[in-house]
Amino acid sequence: MIRSIKSNPTIKLLGICFGHQIIAQALGGEVKKSSKGWGLGVSTTNVSTDSIPVWANLNKKEQLNLIVIHQDQVIEAPKHSHVILKNDFCPNYMLNITPNILTIQGHPEFNKAYLQSLMNIxxxxxxxxTLLEATKSLEKHTDEKIIAHWFSEFLSQK
Structure with a gap:
């Protein structure tokens, strides 16, 4: 199914967290439990200016803060993918795979209160x-609105 979407530019596919991982693996990437432990809290990522798509070049920010909760991550991105967001903890944080597949490790759909509830559970x-560091990170602002805008721009591209 994913391979047919990859070859059909009229169908768009978004993958968030586990969706990011499963799409990357299905297209030849590698996913593993991170040797660095939990990705948890508000994570700061760097915008990869060398491969940012036209639709994402809507702001001049060099870093974005996004909510994360994961242990597994994409260790090796699929061939022909472009890394849009990355950091030392998660070097394949957001991928554009062909013009019609976009994936992200973080959770732009979560708010801080929801993450705090998950951490309590x-x-x-x-x-x-890790819990203490993640709780402290919740003091940072988050940039989920930028990601929502990027998703909208990505989905509206023909």
Whole structure:
């Protein structure tokens, strides 16, 4: 199914978190549990200016803050994909795979209160120091509106 979407430019596909991972793996990338532990809290990512698509070049920000909660991540991106967002913890944070597939590791659909609730539910399986750092990171602003705008622009491209 994903391969047929990849070859049909009229169909657009978005993948968020696990969707990001499964699409990347289905197209030849590699997904593994991160040796760095949990990605949790508000994560700062860098905009990759060398491969940013035209539809995403709508602001001059060099970094975006987004909510994350994951252990697995894309270790190796599929061939012909372009990294749009990256950081040291997650080097394949947001991928544009062909003109019609866009994936992201973070959760632009979450708000901080929802993440705090998830962290409370999972407090028995997440290391205490990771929870403390993630809770402190919730003080940062988040840029989910920029990602929502990028999604809208991506989906409206022909």
């Amino acid at each position: 999972k407090q028995d399986i997440i290391p205490k120091t």
